[in-house]
Amino acid sequence: MGAFFQWESLNTSWQTEVLAGATTFITMAYILVVNPDILSNAIFLQESRDLFGELVIATAFSAAIASLIMGCYAKYPFALAPGMGLNAYFAFSIVLRLGIDWRVALTAVFLEGLIFIGLTLSNIRAQMVTAIPACIKQSTAAGIGLFITYIGLKNGGLIVGDQITITTLGELNSPVTLMAIFGILITSAFMVRRIRGALLLGILATAILAWILGVAPLPSGILAFPQWPSDLFGQAFVGLANLNQIPFWELLAILFVLLFVDLFDTVGTLAGIGMKAGLINDRGELPRASQAFMADAVGTTMGAILGTSTVTTYIESASGISEGGRSGFTSVVCALLFALSIFFIPLISGIPPFATAPALVIIGVLMMGSVRSIHWDDPAESIPSFLTLVFIPLSFSIAEGLAIGFITYPLLKSFQGKMHEVAPAVWAIAAIFTLRFVLMALQIGG
Numbered sequence: 001m002g003a004f005f006q007w008e009s010l011n012t013s014w015q016t017e018v019l020a021g022a023t024t025f026i027t028m029a030y031i032l033v034v035n036p037d038i039l040s041n042a043i044f045l046q047e048s049r050d051l052f053g054e055l056v057i058a059t060a061f062s063a064a065i066a067s068l069i070m071g072c073y074a075k076y077p078f079a080l081a082p083g084m085g086l087n088a089y090f091a092f093s094i095v096l097r098l099g100i101d102w103r104v105a106l107t108a109v110f111l112e113g114l115i116f117i118g119l120t121l122s123n124i125r126a127q128m129v130t131a132i133p134a135c136i137k138q139s140t141a142a143g144i145g146l147f148i149t150y151i152g153l154k155n156g157g158l159i160v161g162d163q164i165t166i167t168t169l170g171e172l173n174s175p176v177t178l179m180a181i182f183g184i185l186i187t188s189a190f191m192v193r194r195i196r197g198a199l200l201l202g203i204l205a206t207a208i209l210a211w212i213l214g215v216a217p218l219p220s221g222i223l224a225f226p227q228w229p230s231d232l233f234g235q236a237f238v239g240l241a242n243l244n245q246i247p248f249w250e251l252l253a254i255l256f257v258l259l260f261v262d263l264f265d266t267v268g269t270l271a272g273i274g275m276k277a278g279l280i281n282d283r284g285e286l287p288r289a290s291q292a293f294m295a296d297a298v299g300t301t302m303g304a305i306l307g308t309s310t311v312t313t314y315i316e317s318a319s320g321i322s323e324g325g326r327s328g329f330t331s332v333v334c335a336l337l338f339a340l341s342i343f344f345i346p347l348i349s350g351i352p353p354f355a356t357a358p359a360l361v362i363i364g365v366l367m368m369g370s371v372r373s374i375h376w377d378d379p380a381e382s383i384p385s386f387l388t389l390v391f392i393p394l395s396f397s398i399a400e401g402l403a404i405g406f407i408t409y410p411l412l413k414s415f416q417g418k419m420h421e422v423a424p425a426v427w428a429i430a431a432i433f434t435l436r437f438v439l440m441a442l443q444i445g446g
Contacts (some may be wrong), residue, residue: 005075005322005327006442012326016400017077020325021333024079026061026197027316028334032341032348032354033203035059038087038151039309041094043102043232053345054229058307063186064338072329074291077321078273079334080299080326081231084363085144085398086261088151090309093397094254103326107239108251112258113301113310116422119263120293131423136371137264143392143401144261145367150393152360162280175215176354179206183358191362196319199359216246219350226342232307249436256429257399264309269313276319315366380416384409384423403433419443 001024007013036055044051059082066080094105118124128277157177160418162168187202195201210216235439246254274286281287292313320330341348371389376382392398407430412424 003330005329007327010326012324014329016324017327017329018164020320020323020330022078022337023196023323024077024314024317024320024325024330025334025337026084026200027078027319028081028314029197029205029341030058030199030356030359031063031084031314032338033086033351034359035082035087036348037155037353038091039354042091042105050296051231053226054232054307056348057226057342057347058072058228058303060307060338060342062299062303062308062311064335065296065302067331067335067338070292070295070313071328071335073328074295075328076274076279076288077277077325077327077330078270078292078313078317079320079331080311080313081338082303083262084148084306084311084360085265085367085373086258086310086312087308088144088147089257089261089325089398092151092387097397098246098250100401101239103235103239104242104245104336106307107235108246108254109258109310110236110301110304112255112262113297113299113304114134115255115259116262116297116300117294119259120290131425132260132264132410133381133384133426135374135381135385136388136402136409138373139388139405140261140392140398140402141370142263142368142388145364145400146369146389146393147364147396147398148278148360148367149364150396152357152364155360156183156357157354162190166379167337175213176352179210179213179215179352180354180357182206182209182440183355184361187358187362199362201401202358202362203351203355206358207351209349210352210355216352217350221346223343224346226345229307230428233303236304237306248352248440249432249439251437252432253399253403256432260301260313260402261398262296266293266313269315271319272365273313273315273318274320279326287405287418344391356414363368380412380418381409383412406430406433407437 002008002014004330009357035053036059039055041054043055063079063081070076070078070080088110090105094100094108095102138141150159157168157170157174158180172178183202183206186205187198190198190201207216211218270286270289270292279286286292296313303309303311374382374385384405388401388410391404393402395401406426410426410430413419413422
């Protein structure tokens with residue numbers, strides 16, 4: 001095993017790798033609660049045994065499969081799970097906002113995974129990474145952070161609807177709101193003290209206090225033998241039969257957003273944690289990057305079959321790297337722990353939705369850091385970036401924010417006299433989004 005994972009050349013050991021894998025799992029384990037909570041807004045059945053439990057299994061198994069592939073095939077200490085932001089896009093934009101059946105939405109995620117596999121096997125992926133403007137990538141990450149934060153504040157009752165001002169501050173005397181405020185404060189305290197697993201600890205602390213005070217009912221148990229997610233498994237194939245319910249241009253836009261966010265989220269994460277682990281070579285490249293992308297692509301495809309949204313590489317992998325994880329065995333350990341977590345579904349299911357609000361808010365804070373790299377003194381870049389950033393949360397759709405950014409960027413660059421800096425791929429994407437808006441306007445007008 002040591003020879004396969006090259007422990008000697010990487011100056012590591014099985015003890016270090018096990019500790020690193022456990023650390024990565026602890027910092028990522030919040031996704032076992034947050035992802036089912038978000039997806040359950042859109043994935044629902046008339047008669048479901050325990051849909052939340054099935055979503056936990058789908059989340060855990062998709063993370064385990066993708067992380068196992070990353071560890072054994074790419075041999076990197078990077079863990080994967082259903083991505084934040086993409087799960088919100090799946091639930092709130094595709095299913096709820098567009099009114100698309102959740103099975104068809106899973107089919108779209110499945111197709112995105114297959115496309116990602118094809119792009120990974122070809123050189124098109126590298127060309128896409130180079131062609132897309134950096135400012136659009138960075139503002140998209142920040143916009144998704146605001147989007148996630150908005151969902152968290154809504155779940156915690158801190159932001160509520162209002163007929164006059166659209167949204168307003170929630171009732172501060174509400175027990176749910178007070179629990180969310182406590183959770184945000186305690187999670188922030190864990191973060192500033194740099195405590196491992198701060199997000200998970202914040203969720204648990206909020207839930208435990210809510211159970212003690214009677215704000216939320218106690219979980220039915222702690223351990224139980226899980227049931228196979230028969231209501232979710234394979235529904236992506238069922239959705240294939242109804243794929244024609246999505247207009248072609250709408251389907252194209254959905255696939256592009258899923259692919260775009262997954263692609264550049266993975267690129268940025270691999271570059272960041274690869275640099276931290278000292279795995280980037282002298283040319284600034286990550287060796288075996290294609291294998292790492294393949295783990296992401298296969299994870300997304302398998303995740304859709306299991307019943308969850310897009311799987312991506314997690315920046316939280318840096319926590320395990322900080323503990324000395326350098327080989328793929330770190331990811332293998334994390335995968336095993338994700339697989340074992342399905343036995344704790346009774347405990348996970350008992351965590352109230354408002355307990356996840358602190359994690360969503362803090363994730364938004366972390367994702368906002370990307371705005372530092374935007375050239376705010378260049379209007380041709382700052383205006384499209386700002387529009388992308390604000391339209392994502394305000395329109396409650398990653399797609400709309402991306403569309404505005406891709407349309408305005410080449411136009412403003414042309415007005416600036418720098419049309420040559422715009423790649424042909426950007427013009428093509430802008431044309432697709434423009435045509436989509438035109439068709440939407442015609443449908444509304446008709």
